[in-house]
Amino acid sequence: MAEQHGKPAGHTLEAYLASHGVSRRSFLQYCTAVAATLGLPLGMAEKVAAAVGGDNRPSVLWLHFQECTGDTEALLRASRPTAAEVILDYLSVDYHETLMAAAGHQVEAVRNATMAKGGYIAVVEGAIPTGRDGAYCCIGGHSALDIAREVCGNAAATICVGTCSAYGGIQAAYPNPTGAVGVGELLPHIPLINLPGCPLNTSNLTATIVHYLTFGSLPRMDAHKRPLFAYGKRIHDNCERRGHFDAGQYTETWGDEGHRQGWCLYKMGCKGPATFHNCPTVRYNDGLGWPVAQGHGCVGCSEPQFWDSMGPIYERLPNVPGFGVETSATKVGLGLVAAAAAGVAVHGVAKTLQLRFSREDEES
Ligand code: SF4
Ligand code: F3S
Numbered sequence: 001m002a003e004q005h006g007k008p009a010g011h012t013l014e015a016y017l018a019s020h021g022v023s024r025r026s027f028l029q030y031c032t033a034v035a036a037t038l039g040l041p042l043g044m045a046e047k048v049a050a051a052v053g054g055d056n057r058p059s060v061l062w063l064h065f066q067e068c069t070g071d072t073e074a075l076l077r078a079s080r081p082t083a084a085e086v087i088l089d090y091l092s093v094d095y096h097e098t099l100m101a102a103a104g105h106q107v108e109a110v111r112n113a114t115m116a117k118g119g120y121i122a123v124v125e126g127a128i129p130t131g132r133d134g135a136y137c138c139i140g141g142h143s144a145l146d147i148a149r150e151v152c153g154n155a156a157a158t159i160c161v162g163t164c165s166a167y168g169g170i171q172a173a174y175p176n177p178t179g180a181v182g183v184g185e186l187l188p189h190i191p192l193i194n195l196p197g198c199p200l201n202t203s204n205l206t207a208t209i210v211h212y213l214t215f216g217s218l219p220r221m222d223a224h225k226r227p228l229f230a231y232g233k234r235i236h237d238n239c240e241r242r243g244h245f246d247a248g249q250y251t252e253t254w255g256d257e258g259h260r261q262g263w264c265l266y267k268m269g270c271k272g273p274a275t276f277h278n279c280p281t282v283r284y285n286d287g288l289g290w291p292v293a294q295g296h297g298c299v300g301c302s303e304p305q306f307w308d309s310m311g312p313i314y315e316r317l318p319n320v321p322g323f324g325v326e327t328s329a330t331k332v333g334l335g336l337v338a339a340a341a342a343g344v345a346v347h348g349v350a351k352t353l354q355l356r357f358s359r360e361d362e363e364s
Helices: 013-019 024-037 045-053 070-076 083-090 105-117 144-153 162-167 202-215 242-246 329-342 351-356
Strands: 059-064 092-096 121-125 157-161 192-195
Touching: 013 024, 013 045, 024 045, 024 202, 045 202, 059 105, 059 144, 070 202, 092 105, 105 144, 121 144, 121 162, 121 202, 157 162, 157 202, 162 192, 192 202
Parallel strands: 059 092, 059 121, 121 157, 157 192
Antiparallel strands: none
16 A cells, blocks of 8 residues: 555556466455455356456545554554455555655645545544544644544545544543544444444455445445444354353463363453454454454454443453353253243343344445
């Protein structure tokens, strides 16, 4: 992405992939995988490949507000270029404060010119402080509040990367001294999608953009404006430690035998049963790991206001059906009765949680 301005005009995606050591075969494999990730019917991979490789690259304006730049870091962490990363690189990212070499009035002019053309995608990293008329975060003499209104308000689509731009993140945690909000709260009626997580999983950003390029629209979302392909299932549903949860095998203290054996982290405060994200399947760091695989419970970072609603981090969730079901025959029976009464399978989470996190699908 850093070399965006050096790309020759008319450079095809195929040539661009080749120049980065990504073969056509790898690209097609990626298109097949992303089509599957997006839940598209078999045979759609070719349409995806044609759309991504076409000459319809939208301009991207990437904005930074109240944040730690962790999402940009996630974007840059790949140890080797994959088709996904090269596709992101291939996009015409006209404005990105962390990555662009130019500065000052020059880049402000680029941003304004892109906006004047229209049809661009705004990617937002960071929360927007609304207190004191936006004075807590200013860039180039303008408040984040005004920049978000202008850039996102006129974008073809806005993609909020990371939990801060989606829901305010830690800046919005009680007592929220700067009045931080996510973009969707500030601008509830713009075309917008949230890709929360701390940090964003870049694979989900690429898949969202691929969907946009292929269909000209954002993917189907849940009530929190998260794409269903990435946030449609609980962490707990796909967790590699799930067998231990069902078997009543729990880590009781950090470093105990259960922890060393990779047993379930529910008792250590894991919020996986109440968190919707595809971390166990997509994973981070080139697919090498994700929090639970590394031995720490999920803290629920992709849920709205998780700093206030999911804590304390190391206290376990209220009772979850299936918790310890195999520790005794009595508990197995009680668990089954409770599950039947709740109308859910014994593998399901507590009815209270189910109600709390029940979602309405929205067609984008
Ligand atoms: Fe995995 Fe956490 Fe569920 Fe245990 S409670 S199975 S560690 S998601
Ligand atoms: Fe966040 Fe939990 Fe995934 S902490 S990164 S949603 S495992």
